[in-house]
Amino acid sequence: MAQNIVWHNTTVTKKDRQELNGHKSGILWFTGLSASGKSTLANVLEKELHTRGLRTYLLDGDNIRHGINKDLGFSPEDRTENIRRIGEVAKLFVDAGALVLTAFISPYQADRQLARSLxxxxxxxxxxxxxxxxxxxxxxxxxxxKKAKNGEIPQFTGISSPYEEPEKPELIVENDKQTLQQSVEQIITYLEEKGFI
Known part of the structure; x- marks a missing residue:
């Protein structure tokens, strides 16, 4: 841990940035099993929000592992660090006044709670x-x-590694029971009700 570090307050605040952007900022945290449709849904939703003039950015699990988290594997400890870093990056986007969409399996309840607490x-x-x-x-x-069942991928969520379902998510999108457009509309309705749009 670095010592002798003091937080430097900036003159331009999160509220200033939100007012400039014309909307509230926040994190849309998509969680679910691999192939549940998180990235696809987040991508289509971001396009819709962008079309409506909102400032957005999409952080995708695989994409992040090509850069900022390329040094991490899939052990429980690395998964926790992966989500901690994403939570911190997402927090910066919120401070910038944007809506950030994060599509990560994020299998552990405690890790998602840590991201929420930021x-x-x-x-x-x-x-x-x-x-x-x-x-x-x-x-x-x-x-x-298929690779996980053949033993080619150790610690694969849902097969050889656990997924802890969210206890009280703001939204449950049943991606195997409704169309992609219905899922997008469900989230848009929530954002309208909460004053993000």
Missing amino acids: VDEGEFIEIYVKCSIETCEQRDPKGLY
Whole structure:
């Protein structure tokens, strides 16, 4: 831990940035099993929000592991550090006045709670992209479930590593029971009700 560090307050505040952008900022945290549709849903939603003139940014699990988290594996400790870093990065986007969408399996409740604790009340929207493991295995666009079942991928969430379902998410999107457009509309409605749009 670094010592002798003092937080430097900036003149331009989060509220100033939100007013400039014309909307509230926050984190849309998509969590769910691999192949549940988190990234696809987040991507389509971001396009819709962008079309409406909102400042957004999408942080995707695989993309982040190509850069800031490329030094991390998939052990429980590395998964926790992965989510801690993403929580801190997402917090910066909230401070910048943007809506940040994060699409990560984020299998542990404690890690998601840590990410929530980094921002103010009402700025963290946990979206559980609920999808049966059978449907995820059928979709499996990357062939990961097959590899995990063949023992080629150790510590794979849902197969050899646990996924802790959210206890009280702001939204549950049943991605195996409704269309992609219905899922997007469900989230848009929530954002309208909460004054983000």
